[in-house]
Amino acid sequence: MRKKTIYTCQQCGHKTARWMGRCPGCGEWNCLVEEKPAPRGQISPGISGSGPVPVTDVLTIDEERYTTGLGELDRVLGGGVVPGSLVLVGGDPGIGKSTLLLQAAFSIAAQVGVVLYVSGEESARQIKMRARRLQALHPNLLLMAETDMSVVERCIQEINPVAVILDSIQTVFHPDVTSSPGSVAQVRECTGILMKVAKSTSIPIFVVGHVTKEGTLAGPRVLEHMVDTVLYFEGERHQSFRILRAVKNRFGSSHELGIFEMGNSGLAEVSNPSALFMAQRPTAVAGSAIVPSLEGTRPLLVEIQALVCPTGFGMPRRMTSGVDYNRVALIMAVLERRVGLRLANHDAYVSAVGGVKLDEPAVDLAIALAVASSFKEKPLASGLVVLGEVGLTGEIRAVSGMDKRLQEAAKLGFTRCIGPQREQQSTLLGIIDYTGIQSLAEALEAAMDR
Numbered sequence: 001m002r003k004k005t006i007y008t009c010q011q012c013g014h015k016t017a018r019w020m021g022r023c024p025g026c027g028e029w030n031c032l033v034e035e036k037p038a039p040r041g042q043i044s045p046g047i048s049g050s051g052p053v054p055v056t057d058v059l060t061i062d063e064e065r066y067t068t069g070l071g072e073l074d075r076v077l078g079g080g081v082v083p084g085s086l087v088l089v090g091g092d093p094g095i096g097k098s099t100l101l102l103q104a105a106f107s108i109a110a111q112v113g114v115v116l117y118v119s120g121e122e123s124a125r126q127i128k129m130r131a132r133r134l135q136a137l138h139p140n141l142l143l144m145a146e147t148d149m150s151v152v153e154r155c156i157q158e159i160n161p162v163a164v165i166l167d168s169i170q171t172v173f174h175p176d177v178t179s180s181p182g183s184v185a186q187v188r189e190c191t192g193i194l195m196k197v198a199k200s201t202s203i204p205i206f207v208v209g210h211v212t213k214e215g216t217l218a219g220p221r222v223l224e225h226m227v228d229t230v231l232y233f234e235g236e237r238h239q240s241f242r243i244l245r246a247v248k249n250r251f252g253s254s255h256e257l258g259i260f261e262m263g264n265s266g267l268a269e270v271s272n273p274s275a276l277f278m279a280q281r282p283t284a285v286a287g288s289a290i291v292p293s294l295e296g297t298r299p300l301l302v303e304i305q306a307l308v309c310p311t312g313f314g315m316p317r318r319m320t321s322g323v324d325y326n327r328v329a330l331i332m333a334v335l336e337r338r339v340g341l342r343l344a345n346h347d348a349y350v351s352a353v354g355g356v357k358l359d360e361p362a363v364d365l366a367i368a369l370a371v372a373s374s375f376k377e378k379p380l381a382s383g384l385v386v387l388g389e390v391g392l393t394g395e396i397r398a399v400s401g402m403d404k405r406l407q408e409a410a411k412l413g414f415t416r417c418i419g420p421q422r423e424q425q426s427t428l429l430g431i432i433d434y435t436g437i438q439s440l441a442e443a444l445e446a447a448m449d450r
Contacts, residue, residue: 007032013184013222035179069107072260072269073100075298076231076244078252081108081163084202085251086195088169088224090209091233096242097208099134099266100233101165102127104206106136113162114140116155120147120171120181134266147181149174149190156197166194168208169223191226224248234357235262241355242267246296256296274301274412277354283382287374290385290414291366292405293358299401299408301385303353304363306370311347322352323367324359331368331390338394339441341375361389362399365419368440369447380447383415394440396420406432418446 007019009032014025022029065080074080077087091097102117109115119127124143131137142159146152149172156164166172170182172190179185191207198205209223224230230248235241244258260267270276278301282288287306292299304323311317320328328350335341350367352358365388373380380386387405389397398420406417410431421436437443 006035008035008179008184010184013188033179033183035183035185066108066112068104069111070100070104070267070269071271072244072258073104076246076249076252076256076258077229078246078249078256081204082228082251083204084198085204085229086191086198086227087204087206087229087231088209088227089206089231089233090211092211095233095235096260096262096267097233098122098167099130099262100242100244100260101167101206101208102131102136103134103266105141105163105165106131106134106138108163109138109140114142114159115163115165116142116144116159116161117165117167118144118146118152118155119167120145121167133264136266147172149193150176153193153197156201156203160201161203164203164205166205166207168210170210187223188226191223195226235355239355241270243356253296257298257300273354274299274408277302277356278412281353284379286377286379287370289366289370289373289380290409291358291363291387292385292409292417293356293360293363294399294401294405297404299404300356301408301412301414302356302358302363304366304370305351305353306367306374307349308343308346308371308374311345316343316345317347317349319349320351322355322357323350323363327364328367328371330392331364332371334390334392334394334440335368335372338439339372339444341372343371343375346375360399361397362387362405364388364390365396365440365443369443372444373448376448378448381416383413384418384447385409385414385416386418386443386447388418388420388437388443390440396437396439396443398422406434418443 007016009023009025011028011031012023012026014023019032023031065082067074067080089097089101105115105117123145127143144155169187169190173181173186174189177185177189194205194207197203228250229246232245232247234243234245240262242260242262246254246256248254259270259273261270281303289304291302291304293302318325318329332343332348336343348371365386368390369380369386387399389399391397402422409417414432416433418435418437421438435446437446
């Protein structure tokens, strides 16, 4: 009997009976790989259970979470580790994913119990060398260099640790699946087995995932749907700051942000990133504006810098870093149409200092004032923070979390804020001078008048 062969897309998981140059599912080229399907019933990655029960009869545990020993990681996770959760950590090569999880494993092992660290990329000796450099040696931290998923599953059931770390999901394989490690079939089946183990034993499992050149997690999209939490570890490789961002979290906010600083002894938490970002802020310089951004529940003061200069080409250049390019182009169009700034023949470069990526609408006014300040070569008033969403008609719209933003600004010594008019007066108005404005033209006049 002839064995059946299928071709699976390595990007979206689409299956077809014959090879094609272009995937009909996602449109990618040369991504179909030949695979032999596993026999039915051989692998059962589903979550085992005893049948449907009323929600009122489901047993819960008293302590839902425990700390990892890293406050920034606990913040992004939503307050700590949830027993039985499956967490996916992605990031560029060399950004510090393994370092972060090894430090967390050491802290959990020292405080809670046995932690199993499984690596498919390094040997146990190499991991110990890194643990010695990080001062993360503890007898409760067990190391295992293995890529066979069946062996890893059996070891977890025998040891019954309090947490498991797998580095990485693209290197492990299941012997009953004929495709190579990292393929769609292997990633899907191995993740399904880990999910079954985590839910049935209440053991939290952290999984490291590789990313593509575009910055997305490698492998099928179903991987992000299966796990409980998806964390991205970001940052410039030539800078010491690292940002841990939650893009999916079933147990907390999906907009939380954790900031670390990479040093010789590993990752150190940055408890007050606003003060760190403001430490090297220039004073009385045109093209600089401070915005109190809100990442999840954390207020963060970020400097927006802009450089506007006459273009030397027929088409002006627009470059951004840390802010959305299309949003900057829209704000510049509003400045030209509603305020009268002639920016059509000028190059514009806008950047969020510190490697932070801002995507909330509250930074619109800071971008607009930074561009206008650089264009007019006139700095904004000292001790000033600005925030607000800019509409196409030039109006300034309200944003959420005003009290948290103003409190963070006042804590760092800022004495004045320009923002949208508020219906409710803040209790902090006695500490910081708040100027409510309705249009972008009023904001320019208020920011450069003093």
